[in-house]
Amino acid sequence: MTGLDKNGRERIERLRTGAVDPVVCYDTMYYAFWKEWERLEREHPGLADEEKYAASYRAAFCQVPVEIGAEERIVGRFSRPLGGEEAGDWARIRETVAHPRLAIVGQDSHMAPDFALLLSKGSDGIASDIRARLESERNEEKRSFYTLCLSVLDTMAAFSDRYGDTAAAMASECSDPERKRELAEIARICHKVPRHPAQSFHEAIQAAHFLCLCLSADPFRCFSMQQFQLGRIDRWLYPYYKADKDAGLLTDAEAQLLIDCLAIQINNRVPHGLSCGYMVGGRLADGTPVANELTVMGMQAVDDIRLVYPSVGYCCTADHPKELLRMACEILSHGRSHPAIFNDDIIADGLRYWGVPATECRDYIHSTCVEITPIAASNVWVASPYTNLPGLLLGLLDREWESFDALLEAYLAALDESIERNARQFTEGRKLRRDKGMTPLLSCFVNNCLARGRDIEKGGAKYNWITPSFVGAANLVDSLFAIKVLIFDEKKLTFGQLKAALEGDFAGCEALRAEIVSRIPKYGNDIEEVDALFGRITDFIIASCERVNASGIMELGFSEAKLIPSVFCWVVHERFGRQTGATPDGRRAGFPLGDGSGPCQGREMCGPTASILSSTKWEHKKLIGGVAVNMKFSKSAFTAESCTKTAALIETFLARGGFEIQINVTDRDILLAAQKNPDAYRDLVVRIGGYSDYFVCLSPEMQAEVLERTEHTI
């Protein structure tokens, strides 16, 4: 139930329509920066990189277009592609100037910067602090870094001044008195923040958005799209909300409107196919639950704007008001894909396990989907890399193993070796970025770069984890179990026969494939032996990372340079699936791997309770790199009567140590997909009262009936 009033609802409707298929393009920034860089290199060859950076950054932000859209209340976006000649010139400079200068390896963004610092001090206040450091700093490198930081902070503020000037000009030409007023206010705010401290709710939101926008337009990361999260909006923003409300300066309707505008702008600065948002809920460092009006408004924004972003995480605790989880369920029942539910206590435990002190372990962000990083202190490389777990098994099937244990040992050894190899590779990547990278603006907002006098790329941040992610665990476990049963227990098959069947994508082996699919127990069905195997794999991955951490492989003079594992996949389960041949779990060549850490598609035959039991038999908390559990529910699970039950199910998942759960509600698209590919939807059940049947078992006539009735029957 939205807090927007009628006008707000209508405006948000119009603003969101414009953001459904946005153009997100930072090329104007990149081009202007590198063109100036090229000119400086040519005309002033002795100039240090920091000086070139400062000058090019300034030149670029003076030139790029100012974009203020109709009816926008929170402003700042990059949507203009380059025109013909400039586009050609950028293509040239990109290849010949930018590419050679940059280290195009590794990850970036996937974090939340220090909004509290920006809002409390303003960029001028931060600059004052830096000047104080400069007074006593002798080290040339640090002085150079500080000087660059001063420049980019001022450049950001000057860019906001251009927005202020443009808004003022628009105001003077505006004939609608209401909009005129709004534009004048936007002008005032853009001149005030981010340069000066924020003193109102609207100012705070504008400052935070503007910082994220400028961070996104990072010329040294022009080969990858930036994803900066808005952190905990029910924390850094709350004091401004409270003060304005208490002073009678802000209504809840206006507050929701501004939050919705902030959320819409996320869609205008991050292209589709990625992920970006914020988190709400959780606890403060002293354990106090965070559950306030902005917790609610942050979730409501998802339902108000109905766009791809924000990816909202609701951090649930056992002593949160139950209405918050119910609210999340209700929003999901409308067909939204967020909020995702996170287990605050488990995650805090996991962070402590990996060395984050108690004072910081509640202040984390999901760095796009489920990767957990400490806010305002991270230079974490998430998903570095994605590892294809079942693919690794295929390489071991070309000999007759004497026992299942021998095969499993060999597999784990290969996995261990790949983990170590990847850790080395990405550490080398870090070194390359250390030598060549520069991200001064971000460095101002990530601890402890300013205190250390070091750019984030050079190890200024406190946390420099690398968090590899392991994809297809369920396929691996299902495959291993099939091998155990067919080859070792029942002795029906040899490795040679299995390999031949897989290489032929089961052609001529339909009975074998059917048997594997129908008769061999699968992960996700509360079967002890299979679930134990899953836990064995995840525990091994954790132990392997710990071995690497103890080995010194990742040493490069950065603090907290640990390897921390994850089991989520983003969209890589599809990519890996395309690259992977048929697997012993009955999966056909080219078919996606299982997503997240849940059962494979169509294999969750005993329903969500069994699936949750399977999911929570292995330890989640150490997988701070992220654990994703995706579950599908029918709409019947979200009626007024059943919503409480579904919420209770989620609470049980959390109580049993579940890390995160993401819910998708079965809709017409899923049913259509099930008609086209029944094998991937064998577990899709139609339930009406005491009746239940598998959708894929229904006659085509009945399937068509169900398709027309998704609200009733599914």
Place this chain on the structure above:
Amino acid sequence: MKGTVFNIQRFSIQDGPGIRTTVFMKGCPLRCLWCHNPESGRIASELFYDPGKCIGCGRCVPACTRRGHAITDGIHTLDRSGCTGCGECAEVCPASALELCGREWEAADVIAEVLRDKPFYGDTGGMTLSGGEPMLQVDFTLELLRLGKEAGLHICMETCGYADPDAYRAVSPYVDLFLYDYKETDPIRHKEYTGVSNERIRGNLRMLDELGAKSILRCPIIPTLNDRADHFEGIAAMAESLANVQEIHIEPYHPLGKSKAERLGKEYALESLGFPEKEEVARWIESVRAHTSVPVRQS
């Protein structure tokens, strides 16, 4: 103590309060024209055959001692006339195109299965006995109830009400909530639609109510059969006469049982009826509400 069960369904959220596991027992004394679980009528095991899953491997052919299966030109055919429900063919079918519906379970094993989801039951969830008709296998049902209570489970029973009153007296102390079917007020139509009259059913309901048993009336509404004002008033009147009825659930007809009947090689009586419209269902609910203060909702 053994009984024939055809499904144990976890995460049941439409069979009583909270999250439940529903035990579907095979066999029913009624033969309702609209039955959406046609596999529940006969107590004996029966063969489901889904031609869509058949891969034509032919392993079922030698498995059957009654020559029920044949593969001709790669196409499988099934002759059910001699089928004894032995399940040998289902055992060997790699694609699960052949599945035996209904098998014997030891009561203790059923309870063990139900207890697997105990972490989800909380204060409100638990076990629901359903079917078919649980009272048809009353000794098995009593054993499940006894063991269930020993294990601390909240227990619901779905029943059509057609059993010996003494049997209901015996089970009543163990059942926290009856989900009691009330299908047709007019006794003649009741017999036409379900195969039995409704005096015993109504009598058992009143008797249980007098014993203090809590109930929810489950009312399947089938267009052209019982969607009549007199039946809606009859539902309301029955509810008004019961001291311990909690709610009335209106269950709109759906045709999906037809698909199961096909896979069982059975006739399906209501060939041409489809889903009723939302507005129609809303009118039914209003018709009942108009005559009773007992809460009425769609199931």
